Amino acid sequence: MSAPAAAEKTRTAPARAPAGFPFGFYRYRNYVLFASTSVFMGLGCIGLLEGLFALGHGPDAWNAWLAHMARPFDLALSLLVLAFTLYFVFRFGWVGRKIGAGRIGPLPRPPLPLPVLGVAPLGGFVVLWLVLLAILGGLLP
Amino acid sequence: MQLRKVKFEVLRFRPEQDQVPVFQSYEVECMEDWVVLDALNAIKDDVDPTLSHRWSCRMGVCGSCGMLVNGRPVLTCAAFVRNYSGTIRVEPLSNFPIVRDLVVDLDGFVDKLKSVKPWIIRKIEKDLAEGEYRQSPEQLDEFKQFSMCINCALCYAACPVLANEPEFVGPAALALGHRYNLDSRDEGNAERFERFDSHDGVYACSYANECSQVCPKHVDPAMAIQQAKLTDFLQWAKLLPKRSFT
Numbered sequence: 001m002s003a004p005a006a007a008e009k010t011r012t013a014p015a016r017a018p019a020g021f022p023f024g025f026y027r028y029r030n031y032v033l034f035a036s037t038s039v040f041m042g043l044g045c046i047g048l049l050e051g052l053f054a055l056g057h058g059p060d061a062w063n064a065w066l067a068h069m070a071r072p073f074d075l076a077l078s079l080l081v082l083a084f085t086l087y088f089v090f091r092f093g094w095v096g097r098k099i100g101a102g103r104i105g106p107l108p109r110p111p112l113p114l115p116v117l118g119v120a121p122l123g124g125f126v127v128l129w130l131v132l133l134a135i136l137g138g139l140l141p
Numbered sequence: 142m143q144l145r146k147v148k149f150e151v152l153r154f155r156p157e158q159d160q161v162p163v164f165q166s167y168e169v170e171c172m173e174d175w176v177v178l179d180a181l182n183a184i185k186d187d188v189d190p191t192l193s194h195r196w197s198c199r200m201g202v203c204g205s206c207g208m209l210v211n212g213r214p215v216l217t218c219a220a221f222v223r224n225y226s227g228t229i230r231v232e233p234l235s236n237f238p239i240v241r242d243l244v245v246d247l248d249g250f251v252d253k254l255k256s257v258k259p260w261i262i263r264k265i266e267k268d269l270a271e272g273e274y275r276q277s278p279e280q281l282d283e284f285k286q287f288s289m290c291i292n293c294a295l296c297y298a299a300c301p302v303l304a305n306e307p308e309f310v311g312p313a314a315l316a317l318g319h320r321y322n323l324d325s326r327d328e329g330n331a332e333r334f335e336r337f338d339s340h341d342g343v344y345a346c347s348y349a350n351e352c353s354q355v356c357p358k359h360v361d362p363a364m365a366i367q368q369a370k371l372t373d374f375l376q377w378a379k380l381l382p383k384r385s386f387t
Contacts, residue, residue: 011156012238012246017304018351019212019235031301031349095348099367 034091040084041125043077048128070136078136082129089122144170147222149180151192152232154239162239164230165189171222177231178206178217181243194243201357204293207234208243214295214355234298236307250294253310256336257318262329274326287320287365289358296352296362308341312352312362315343319365322372334376343369 021028047069054065068074134140147169154162167188169180178196185192196206199218206217209232211225222229237245267274296312303309318337322330337343346366353363 010240012240013154013156013159013162015238015307016162016232016235018214018299018301019209019232021235021301021304027349027351027354028301031347034347034349091348095367098348098364099371100364 033087037084037088037091040081041088044081044085044125044129047078047081048125048132051132066135069132075136078129078133082126082133085122085126085129089126092119092122142172142174144172145222147171147180147225148228149184150228150230151181151184151243152239153192153242154233155191155241162233166228173223175222176218177208177210177215177220177222177229180222180229181217181231192243193241202291204291207293207295207298208232209235209298214298216293216295216357219357234294236297236300236303237294245294247294249307250292250297250311250313253314254292254317256310257314257321258329258333258336259314259317259321261321261324261327262332263326264328276325280325283325284320284323287316287323287360287362290317290320290356290360290362291358293357295355295357299351299355301349301351302345302347306341306345309345310336310339310341310343312346312366313360315346315369316360316362316365319369319372322369330372330376331380334373334380337369337373338377343373346370 018028019025022032023029051062051065051069054061069078131140149167149169150164151167152162153159153165167184169183169188171180171183178199181192181194182196185194194206194208194217196218197203198205201216201219204216207214208217209215209230210217210220211230212232214234217231231243233239233243233245237247237250240246261274290313292313294313297303300309300312303311315337318333321327322333343366346363348363348367350363353361356362
């Protein structure tokens with residue numbers, strides 16, 4: 001006896017996005033905002049690398065880079081980078097609180113260096129960006 | 142008992158005649174204590190027998206009757222008509238293909254549940270004669286919350302990540318896998334690691350937290366996933382020396 005032919009699958013209508021996605025509901029807006037932090041933090045990383053590169057090429061290159069960063073467009077972008085990074089830090093802390101590492105059942109607690117290693121680069125990025133803005137704002141020489 | 146005439150807009154999709162889903166309106170005389178599911182059953186029984194929807198227990202246990210009511214994923218057996226004003230709009234769960242009317246295709250959801258190996262895995266099984274695996278109430282408490290899931294899929298309908306990345310394993314499945322990782326009788330953490338650590342695993346979640354908001358059983362899958370990120374990272378760090386980078 002031959003095996004019965006596999007039943008043809010019923011035609012389905014495509015899945016629909018949740019109501020209010022992506023901008024009509026505040027939790028979905030938060031999701032989009034959080035996702036977009038990567039773009040601004042990426043731009044910030046490129047900016048810092050450029051700054052380091054200029055610093056390595058002497059005072060003239062450094063001053064030229066500072067002058068470049070002081071243009072209104074770059075200054076506005078720098079402020080946006082800082083704002084998005086701070087938003088990321090806020091969300092990161094919020095998630096950290098949600099994790100409740102001390103309450104994760106029988107699994108071992110993470111050794112202290114791990115959370116420190118996770119937070120240090122983020123903290124360093126924020127500090128560097130604040131220093132840069134302070135230099136551009138004339139608060140630091 | 143007082144009756145109230147309520148207008149329902151129900152999304153219909155009949156694959157044999159509809160190219161795309163369309164709304165159809167019904168007016169139903171609803172009693173004071175009716176839930177939306179009662180109204181849908183009344184439509185099917187007395188107005189339009191062609192309407193298709195899933196339901197079973199009528200008491201928030203089976204997880205079959207999840208739908209969008211005025212855009213929010215809810216169990217229709219627990220959504221009282223009296224709590225809504227004006228027209229009530231009923232749609233199938235978002236983020237799932239629609240099979241017919243309010244019935245969605247859950248095959249992908251079930252496959253994702255299976256992919257996290259939601260059963261107790263032992264390195265060496267005890268002989269039956271040795272008795273059961275014992276567990277203290279404290280050990281049970283460590284994962285009990287995550288074991289209350291009824292697989293209603295409301296969390297999948299609410300998840301913005303799934304709207305963007307349909308391959309994301311998703312809240313219920315990851316919470317279920319995490320529940321077994323937390324179980325003192327289980328030794329399958331390493332076996333589940335590959336799925337958790339995959340591109341569509343825990344790190345795809347960016348914690349919108351909407352899954353936990355709509356969960357009718359307060360499972361808090363968002364918390365399970367954030368915890369799983371940390372435990373997954375520890376597992377990754379543990380396996381790092383054994384990895385080959387060639």
